[in-house]
Amino acid sequence: MADSPSSPRSSEVDRLSPDRDEKKHPSGNETSHKEDPFGDEENGEIKYRTMKWWQCGMIMIAETVSLGILSLPSAVAVLGLVPAVILIVGLGVIATWTGYVIGQFKLRYPQVHSMADAGEVLFQPIGWGKFGRELLGTAQLLFLIFVMGSHLLTFTVMMDTLTDHGTCSIVFGITGLIVSVIVALPRTMLKVSWLSIACMWSA
Numbered sequence: 001m002a003d004s005p006s007s008p009r010s011s012e013v014d015r016l017s018p019d020r021d022e023k024k025h026p027s028g029n030e031t032s033h034k035e036d037p038f039g040d041e042e043n044g045e046i047k048y049r050t051m052k053w054w055q056c057g058m059i060m061i062a063e064t065v066s067l068g069i070l071s072l073p074s075a076v077a078v079l080g081l082v083p084a085v086i087l088i089v090g091l092g093v094i095a096t097w098t099g100y101v102i103g104q105f106k107l108r109y110p111q112v113h114s115m116a117d118a119g120e121v122l123f124q125p126i127g128w129g130k131f132g133r134e135l136l137g138t139a140q141l142l143f144l145i146f147v148m149g150s151h152l153l154t155f156t157v158m159m160d161t162l163t164d165h166g167t168c169s170i171v172f173g174i175t176g177l178i179v180s181v182i183v184a185l186p187r188t189m190l191k192v193s194w195l196s197i198a199c200m201w202s203a
Contacts, residue, residue, distance in 0.1 A: 038113075055193035062196035067150050070158070115140035152176045 038048045076084040105112070112118050116137030123132025155176035156169050183195055 050188060050190040051193055055190065059189065059193050059196045062199045063147075066199055067147075067154060070154060148180070151180065155179075 041047050041049060079087065105118070109117075109121050112121060114137065116133045119132035119134075119136030120129045121132075123129050123135075152173050156172045159166075159172040159175070160169055184192075186192060
C-alpha cells in the first residue's frame with residue numbers, strides 16, 4: 001500500500017529531501033534560494049530581462065568611462081606615464097577579479113538582485129540578515145545618488161569649459177538635470193544600453 005501524504009514515512013522523506021531544504025530562504029522565508037527574482041517571464045505580460053550580455057557590458061563601460069575619461073589626462077600628467085600605466089593595469093586586474101567574484105556569488109545565490117539582497121545573504125549567518133539588507137540597500141541608494149551628482153558636476157564643468165563660463169554654473173547644472181531626466185524616461189535597461197553605446201563612443 002502506498003504511503004499517504006500524511007504518513008510518518010512520507011513526512012520524514014519530505015523533511016530530508018534536499019530540494020525541500022533548498023526552498024528555504026536564508027532569512028527563514030518561504031522564498032527559494034534558487035527562485036528567480038523576476039518570476040516566470042515566459043507567460044508574463046512584462047519582460048524584465050531583455051538585454052544581451054554585451055549590452056549590459058556597454059552600460060558598465062559607459063558608466064566607468066563617462067566619469068573617468070575627463071580626468072584621466074590630468075591624472076596621467078601628474079603621476080607620469082609609467083606609474084599611470086601601472087595603476088591603470090593594476091586597477092583593471094582588480095576590477096576583473098572583483099567582477100569574477102560577483103559573478104560566482106550570483107551563480108551561488110540566483111535570488112540576489114541588488115546590494116540589499118547581497119547584504120541579507122552576507123549578514124544572515126550571524127543573524128543580522130535584516131540589518132545587512134538595510135545597510136547595503138542604503139549604501140547602494142547613496143552610491144546611485146552620488147554617481148548622479150558626479151554626472152551633473154561633470155556636465156557643469158564641461159559646459160563651463162566649452163562656453164568659457166558663459167553663464168552661471170547652477171544654470172548648467174539644472175540643464176544637465178533636465179537632460180538626464182529626459183533621457184532616463186525609457187525605464188528599461190535595454191533602451192538605456194543604446195544610449196550607453198552612444199555615450200561611450202562620444203567620449
